[in-house]
Amino acid sequence: MLRKWAARTVARLLKEHYSSAPDSFDSLRASGLVTMGRCSGGEAVVHVYEGENGRVIIGDFTGLGAYVEFLVGGGHRVDWISTFPFRMQLGLPGALEDGHPITKGDIVIGHNVWIARSAKILSGVTIGNGAVVAAYSVVTRDVRPYAIVAGNPAREIRRRFSDGQIEALEKMRWNEWPMDKIIEAVPLLCSPDVEEFIRRYGDGATASAAYPDGTQATSNTATGNAGALERGRTSVAGTD
Ligand SMILES: CC(C)(COP(=O)(O)OP(=O)(O)OC[C@H]1O[C@@H](n2cnc3c(N)ncnc32)[C@H](O)[C@@H]1OP(=O)(O)O)[C@@H](O)C(=O)NCCC(=O)NCCS
Numbered sequence: 001m002l003r004k005w006a007a008r009t010v011a012r013l014l015k016e017h018y019s020s021a022p023d024s025f026d027s028l029r030a031s032g033l034v035t036m037g038r039c040s041g042g043e044a045v046v047h048v049y050e051g052e053n054g055r056v057i058i059g060d061f062t063g064l065g066a067y068v069e070f071l072v073g074g075g076h077r078v079d080w081i082s083t084f085p086f087r088m089q090l091g092l093p094g095a096l097e098d099g100h101p102i103t104k105g106d107i108v109i110g111h112n113v114w115i116a117r118s119a120k121i122l123s124g125v126t127i128g129n130g131a132v133v134a135a136y137s138v139v140t141r142d143v144r145p146y147a148i149v150a151g152n153p154a155r156e157i158r159r160r161f162s163d164g165q166i167e168a169l170e171k172m173r174w175n176e177w178p179m180d181k182i183i184e185a186v187p188l189l190c191s192p193d194v195e196e197f198i199r200r201y202g203d204g205a206t207a208s209a210a211y212p213d214g215t216q217a218t219s220n221t222a223t224g225n226a227g228a229l230e231r232g233r234t235s236v237a238g239t240d
Contacts, residue, residue, distance in 0.1 A: 073103025
């Protein structure tokens with residue numbers, strides 16, 4: 001009898017705590033757990049776990065393909081003798097305060113990134129500006145700016161431009177330009193002529209540009225500056 005009751009209780013608790021039915025993307029954005037920069041678009045599945053407050057911070061002009069997933073935590077303790085979260089599952093004192101679950105930290109996605117269909121990004125990962133994550137990849141480590149990564153675990157297959165070109169693009173911070181200037185640059189932004197783009201708009205000449213709302217631009221380093229990445233909210237439809 002007691003055994004049956006215990007089995008039923010454990011089954012109920014397992015159902016409650018292991019069903020990581022994701023909240024809707026919109027509600028996560030409204031709660032501030034997910035932030036998206038200017039013109040970024042797409043919807044992802046974000047797995048959020050009880051007892052954690054990891055965030056997903058997405059920069060400007062970044063596109064998420066369909067079925068992209070962010071795992072902001074939910075890690076079990078592989079350094080414990082049992083990975084089973086006894087206190088949480090059995091309702092014992094110390095539940096959610098004993099170090100379970102764990103996360104490796106916020107997920108930070110830079111500006112001008114494309115995360116292709118069904119890619120999965122794990123907690124603590126920073127994806128640099130201009131990077132591409134190939135379809136169905138599992139990203140467990142940081143991604144350099146303008147790198148293309150693929151596979152499980154995702155590995156860099158190449159960089160999109162030369163080191164010098166990437167350095168110049170990073171200095172330009174074009175995502176911070178006023179929108180009319182960005183629109184003027186679209187013929188080059190949507191071309192492979194990176195040299196001409198750098199020649200015409202480069203040299204950091206616009207590094208202090210203000211946003212259309214009049215606020216001043218701040219740093220946009222790939223290591224993630226929430227203040228910079230959270231600016232602007234003109235969301236567009238999914239980019240799949
Ligand atoms: C990322 C992507 C754009 C790379 O394209 P690319 O630069 O032309 O790369 P290539 O096709 O030349 O492939 C380069 C290498 O990466 C590998 N690769 C490419 N995509 C991969 C993927 N999704 N997973 C694992 N490996 C991949 C290739 O097998 C190849 O490996 P090899 O050099 O050992 O032969 C493309 O592979 C991709 O994932 N596109 C996504 C399409 C999509 O999801 N569309 C829906 C809209 S979001």
